[in-house]
Amino acid sequence: MESHLGRGSSQAPSVAYFSMEFGIEPEIPTYSGGLGVLAGDTIRAAADLGLPFVGISLLHRKGYFRQHLDRTGNQAESDLDWSPEEVLQSLPSRAMITIAGRQVQIRAWRYTVRGQFGHSVPIYFLDTDFAENSPEDRRLTDLLYRGDDYYRLCQEIVLGIGGVAMLRALGYKQIQAYHMNEGHSAFIAVALVAEQTWGRSLLSASSADVEAVRQRCVFTTHTPVSAGHDRFPVDMVRHALGQVQTDFLLRANCCPDGCLNMTELALRFSRYVNGVSMRHEKTSRTMFCDHPIDSVTNGVHATTWTSEPFQRLYDRFIPEWRRDNLYLRYAIGIPREEIRQAHAEAKARLLAEIDRRTGRALDAGILTIGFARRATAYKRPDLLFHDMERLKSIAGKAGPFQIVYGGKAHPRDEEGKNLIRRVFHAAGVLQDALTVVYLEEYDMALGKILCSGVDLWLNTPQKSLEASGTSGMKAALNGVPSLSVVDGWWVEGHVENITGWAIGNNWRIESTLEAETESLYDKLENVILPLFYKQPQEYARIMRSAIALNGSYFNAQRMLTQYLYNAYNRAGFPGSNGDGAMPAEALPFEAPTYFEPTENFI
Numbered sequence: 235m236e237s238h239l240g241r242g243s244s245q246a247p248s249v250a251y252f253s254m255e256f257g258i259e260p261e262i263p264t265y266s267g268g269l270g271v272l273a274g275d276t277i278r279a280a281a282d283l284g285l286p287f288v289g290i291s292l293l294h295r296k297g298y299f300r301q302h303l304d305r306t307g308n309q310a311e312s313d314l315d316w317s318p319e320e321v322l323q324s325l326p327s328r329a330m331i332t333i334a335g336r337q338v339q340i341r342a343w344r345y346t347v348r349g350q351f352g353h354s355v356p357i358y359f360l361d362t363d364f365a366e367n368s369p370e371d372r373r374l375t376d377l378l379y380r381g382d383d384y385y386r387l388c389q390e391i392v393l394g395i396g397g398v399a400m401l402r403a404l405g406y407k408q409i410q411a412y413h414m415n416e417g418h419s420a421f422i423a424v425a426l427v428a429e430q431t432w433g434r435s436l437l438s439a440s441s442a443d444v445e446a447v448r449q450r451c452v453f454t455t456h457t458p459v460s461a462g463h464d465r466f467p468v469d470m471v472r473h474a475l476g477q478v479q480t481d482f483l484l485r486a487n488c489c490p491d492g493c494l495n496m497t498e499l500a501l502r503f504s505r506y507v508n509g510v511s512m513r514h515e516k517t518s519r520t521m522f523c524d525h526p527i528d529s530v531t532n533g534v535h536a537t538t539w540t541s542e543p544f545q546r547l548y549d550r551f552i553p554e555w556r557r558d559n560l561y562l563r564y565a566i567g568i569p570r571e572e573i574r575q576a577h578a579e580a581k582a583r584l585l586a587e588i589d590r591r592t593g594r595a596l597d598a599g600i601l602t603i604g605f606a607r608r609a610t611a612y613k614r615p616d617l618l619f620h621d622m623e624r625l626k627s628i629a630g631k632a633g634p635f636q637i638v639y640g641g642k643a644h645p646r647d648e649e650g651k652n653l654i655r656r657v658f659h660a661a662g663v664l665q666d667a668l669t670v671v672y673l674e675e676y677d678m679a680l681g682k683i684l685c686s687g688v689d690l691w692l693n694t695p696q697k698s699l700e701a702s703g704t705s706g707m708k709a710a711l712n713g714v715p716s717l718s719v720v721d722g723w724w725v726e727g728h729v730e731n732i733t734g735w736a737i738g739n740n741w742r743i744e745s746t747l748e749a750e751t752e753s754l755y756d757k758l759e760n761v762i763l764p765l766f767y768k769q770p771q772e773y774a775r776i777m778r779s780a781i782a783l784n785g786s787y788f789n790a791q792r793m794l795t796q797y798l799y800n801a802y803n804r805a806g807f808p809g810s811n812g813d814g815a816m817p818a819e820a821l822p823f824e825a826p827t828y829f830e831p832t833e834n835f836i
Contacts, residue, residue, distance in 0.1 A: 248286045248410045249802055251276060252397055252419035254389075255378060256291045256357055258345060260679040261321055263297035263314045264359065266378055266642075267608045268704055269456060271678065273415050275535035277357060279790035281349030282537075285798070288406060289357035290397040290419075292389060293318060293343060294378040301642045303674040307658030309643055309651045318343050322359060329399035333388055334474050338371045339364050340396045342404065350537065350556055358404070360396055380645060387466045387474050390496065394421025398429075411802045413452045414504070417464055417496035423447060423503035424479055436482050444486075444503070452801045453504035454530070455497060458517045458701045459612075464496040501525045506801040510702040513725045513741060517698060528800065531723055532702040533793035536562070536785070539708040541686035543579040547572060562711075562786035570774035573713050577689075577777065580712060584687025587680070588638065588671060596636055596669060601766045604688030604714075606640035606676050606705060609650040615639065616653055617694040619660040620751040626667040628755060632763035636669040637692075640676035640684060681705070686712035690762060693718035694737065694754070697744065700724075706734075710784035713777035717757060719750065727784045734780060735761060 255270030256262075256277070265271060273289070280287035297314030304310070318324075322343035329340045342358040349355070362374045374388050381389070397419065401409065412422050424436075426447040431439050457463055471494045472480040483489055488499040501507055501522055508528045509515040515529030536559045537545065551568045554561040578598070585596045596602065607613045618637070619625065629635060639657055643650030654672065661670035673680060685691065691709035693700075693716060700722030707723065709716060715734035718724045720741040728736050735757045738745040745753075765773045 248288075248406075248408055249280070249413055250288050250290060250397075250401060250406065250409045250411070251280075251413045251415065252290045252393060252422060253415035254291065254393060254418035255294075256289060256359075257678055258347065258357065259321070260677050261316070262345065263316055263677075264291060264294045264378065265678075266298040269416060271681075272532055272534075272704060275533070275538065275790040276415075276794060277347050277355050278349070278535040278538060279533075279794040281347045281353050281355040282351065282791065283794060283798075284349065284351065284353040285355075285794070287355045288401070289347075289355065290393070290401070291357065291359055292378075292393055293359040293361040293363075293375045295361075295363060296376045298378045299380065299642070299645060301674050301676075303654065303658075303672065305658075307655040307672065309654055311645050318359070318361075321345070325358075325404070327400070327403040329396060329403045331391065331396045331399055332476065333371065333374075333391055335476075336368060336371065338362055338374070338392070338396075339366050340392065340400055342400050358397075358400060360392055360400060362392060383466060384470055384474070386464065387470060390418050390464070391421055391474060394419045394423075395425045398422055398425035410450065411452050412450055413454070413797075413801075414500050415454055416456050417453075417500045420453075420496045420500040420503070421475075423451065423499060424475075424482065426450065426503075427482070436478050437485070439482070448503050448505045451500075451504040452506045452508075452797070453500040454508055454510065455500075455518055455527075456510055456514075456701050457497075458514055458521070458699055460521065465493040466496075468492050468494060497522070508801070511723050511725065513698070513722060514701040517701075530793055530796045530800065531726060531788065532704050532707070533787075533789040533791070534704050534707045534711070535790045536711055539682055539685065540711045541576075541580045541583070541682065543576040544686070544712050547576045559789040559791045560786050562789075563782050565778055565781040565785065568778060568781075570771055570778060573778050573781075574770070574774050577713055580683075580686040581689070582687075584638075584683050587683050587687075588673065591673060592671060594669070594671060596638075596671070597634075601633065601635040601690065601763060602688045603635055603637045603690045603692050603717075604684050604709070605637065605692045605694075606673075606681060606684055607693070607703075609641045609643035609653050610647055611649050611653070612696040612699040614653075614694045614696060615641065616656045616660065617747075617751060618692065618754065619656070619664075620747070621755070622660060622663055624755050625664060628759040628763070629668045632759045633767045634668060635758075635763065637671070638684060638688060639670070639672040640674075640680060642676060681708070685709045685714065688714055689766065690714065691716045691718070691734075693724065694750075695719055695721050697721045697738070697741070704788075707784065707788040710780040710788065713781050715776050715780045717754070717762065723788060727788060729779075729783065731761075732776065732779045733783050734776070 253273035255265040257265035257271035257274040277289050299311040302310040322345050325342045341361050345357045347355045363372045427439050430443045508530045509518040511531045512529050518527045548555045552561050552564045589595050685708040691706050691714050703722040706716040717735045719737045725741045737754045738750040
């Protein structure tokens, strides 16, 4: 297979990329937010680069959820209604796994991602909705992040163990690297060790067996807080997975404090582990000090998230940008007026969409600020409204501005739902001084319009809790600078008055709420608004620099190239037997006899 990256190389890795969610198209609602969109961007970049990739996920027949907001910001949810057969191809292959002693059948639906240069990468969405399965098992691939802990555990068994089984059923045997995008798919390790010990007991696994599996696994962690890592009581795991598999996990030291820690499982069975930004690497090393952790900063798929006006602009001035995103560096030579004109078109599209959705006509001449993230406590969407009298004063003295919000709160996140209500409340209080709009049903389609159409991207996470963030990267591709707390990717992307502006002190110094809000208001009043209204050409200079410095680097092409050189190409098969693949029906299996391990394998 010819690779766009290193054409004709016989050493190109074969990678199976596992993710609980994939954001591929708005019509395929198998994602909730940043993690899924990142997974989709990774696959798109692999297709562009001509890499032999395959994606594995769950079908999520009822999706994440559809968001409904009333006039005061109360969020209600309903199931998504979509028809997989209209956008995916059902495949005849079947795999069989065991959950709670029951045989569970799995089939796959295929979606093919086609790259810009003719290469394609398949994503297989696993589905248990069969008449042959029990009613309980048929529902396992319905909901994304909405079931109880046991439902979630069973889903992760389907994803990890069922995903390996389905790869075998589909004929994928020469997989060089299994990439776990978060710990949801960590049961891959159990499946691969079961293959490695085929014909023996799983509990007979030696250090050589485990090392052979470890050499083929790559793990990316995205969560900088302990509470965000999946943990399941050992008794629950034993019920769902079986006695032998649970004993194996206990012997592998993956169950501290009586709970299976999926991140610990992934860490122990991966030869390469990374966080998703330089800052997140340091946080992860503190959390998991017994494991070496690298970093590969996230990136977004440039052609997907660049608006049509800017695509046309780049095609005229730097036509190589689609083939090699690093050429966006040369955006520094695009005339500022051309940047302004492209942005005006993107902004007009956003304002038209807001009018269509809400009936509110925003002013194209007013500085428009965008904020769209999952509504949860650490992202602090209400930080801007800490002092509403100050906001009114800024709008009166420095110039008017309007704010566009978007984002869903998890159905069980009452604090997140309350944050949405607080934004609605602030909109009412401020309505005579400035306009605040909250758009419901934030998804990929709206995200592209919003990130490209605002004049300034606002990001206010609690410092050290932002693993990476990617919305500001999408904005930068469209010449939109950021005003952000220096955390996550912005530690690397921030150059003051060049790519945007920092809220608070540098990332090494902790700051108080009062210091951060004062910094936010000061930058808005004394730097950004005067620049936007009094020096529009200088504002366009910063827009152009955001493209040249941030757009050229924080993209999925660069990210995947780093994975290729640092993770995938270094994976090998020491100790593997033949092609390392066993019949799909063997996963998982109860070992026929009990053998004590002959050596400590972890």
